[in-house]
Amino acid sequence: MEKESIKKEVVVVGGGPAGLSGAIEAAKAGARVTLIDENDRAGGQLFKQIHRFFGSSEHKAGIRGYDIGKQLLQEAKDLDVEVMLNTVVWGIFKNGLLGIKRENKTEILVAKRILIATGASENPLSFPGWTLPGVMGAGAAQTMINLHRVLPGRKIVMVGSGNVGLIVSYQLLQAGAEVLVIVEVLPRIGGYLVHAAKIRRMGVPVLTSHTILKAEGKNEVEKVVIAKVDKKFKPIKGSEKKLKADLVCLAVGLEPLAELCWMAGCRFFYSRILGGFVPLHNKNMQTSIPHLYVAGDVSGVEEASTAMEEGKLAGIAMTESLGYISHQEAKKKKNVIQERLLALRQGPFGEERNQEKEKIYEIF
Ligand SMILES: Cc1cc2nc3c(=O)[nH]c(=O)nc-3n(C[C@H](O)[C@H](O)[C@H](O)COP(=O)(O)OP(=O)(O)OC[C@H]3O[C@@H](n4cnc5c(N)ncnc54)[C@H](O)[C@@H]3O)c2cc1C
Secondary structure (H helix, E strand, O other): OOOOOOOEEEEEOOHHHHHHHHHHHHOOOOOOOEEOOOOOOOOHHHHHHHEEOOOHHHHHHEHHHHHHHHHHHHHHHHEEEEEEEHHHHHEOHHEEEEEEEEEOEEEEEEEEEOOOOOOOOOOOOOOOOOOOOOOEHHHHHHHHHHOOOOOOEEEEEEEEOHHHHHHHHHHHHHHOOEEEEEEOOOOOOOOOOOHHHHHHHHHOOOOEEEEEEEEEEEOOOOOOOOOOOOOOOOOOOOOOEEOOOOOOEOOOOEEEEOOOHHHHEEEEEEEOOOEEEEEOOOOOOOOOOEEEEHHHHHHHOHHHHHHHHHHHHHHHHHHHHOOOHHHHHHHHHHHHHHHHHHOOHHHHHHHHHHHHHHHHHHOO
C-alpha cells in the first residue's frame, strides 16, 4: 500500500479554526502542508458564526466568525497550503497512511506528520417523536439559516441553554423565526449570561428545571410537550404544557469527533467536562502515536479561540519535530501560546477545562 501512496509532508485533517491555524503555522515554518476538508469551503464552524467573538484583540475579539474564517483562508493561500476540498479522510492507519475519498475515487496518502482537527458532533436526545422531521441539532439549524439561508421552522422549542442553544436561538430570531421557549433541565442557565440576557430582552422565556417530554405530529412536528422536573430530573405530573411548534432544536452538548483517532489506535481519556472520550495528548498536542497530533474540539470541546491556539501549538510542534525550527525557538513560541490559552481558560467554564487539560497532560 505504501508504494502506491501519494507522499505528503504534513497533512491536516479538518479545515476549521484548529486545522487552518495548524496548517498556517506549519507552513510558516517551511513545511509542505496539505489541508483536507469534507466541505466545499474550509473554515469549519466559523462560517456559521455571524456574531462577534469575545476576548482580547489577540483572540480576534470583536471580529465576526466568518471574517476570521476569511482571514485564515487568505493566510493559508498566501503560504501555499495545498487545500483539498470535498475530500473525506475515511481512515488513518499505521506509518502515516491515510485513506481519502475525493471525486468518487479512493486514494492513499502517506504523511510524516498528521494533525487531526475534525471538530465535534452534536449530541442527540431521544424522546417520543424525536425521529419526526422537525427535530434537529441546533448546529444543523444554524447551518441552514446562516449558510444556506433556509429557515427550518417558524415556531421553535430550543432544548438546552448552553452557549450553542442561546446563540442559535438569537440567530433564529434574527432570521425571522419565533423562539417559543428555551428549556433547560438543570436549575441554572448553562451558557454565558450575557447571551441569555439578550434572548430574554427579546421576550424568549428561558425555563430552567424544564425538559421536553414529547414531540407530536402526523408527518412532522406539530406540537411539543414540555414539563417541569424535580431535583432528580423527573417530570412533575401536572406541570406539562403543550405548545404549537414546528421545530425542536437540540442543543444538548457536543462530543469530540474522534473516530479517526480511535482507528489509528490512540489512547483515550474520558472527560465529561471536555465532551466525552478525548485522545490523550501532551502540551505539544501530540497523541500517544508520535506522528499524530490533535487540536480543537476533537481534543476536548471548547471554543474557536482555544481551537486556533491549539492548532498553532500543534503546527509548531510538528515542524519542530521535523527540524524546521530549533527547540529553543519552538519553546519560545509555545510559551507565548500557552500563556494565551491560560488567559482564554479563565472564568467558571474555562478553569474547569484548564484543570481537565492539565489532568490529561499529566496522565499522558
Ligand atoms: C452554535 C455555535 C456557536 C459558537 N460560538 C462560538 C463563539 O462565539 N466563540 C468561540 O470561540 N467559539 C464558538 N463556538 C465553538 C467553535 O465553533 C468550535 O469550538 C470550533 O469551531 C472548533 O474548531 P475545530 O477546528 O476544532 O472544529 P470545526 O470548526 O468543527 O472544524 C472541523 C472541520 O473538519 C471537517 N471534518 C471532520 N471530519 C472530517 C473527515 N473525516 N474528513 C475531512 N474533513 C473532516 C469538518 O467538516 C469541519 O469542517 C460555537 C460553536 C457552535 C456550534
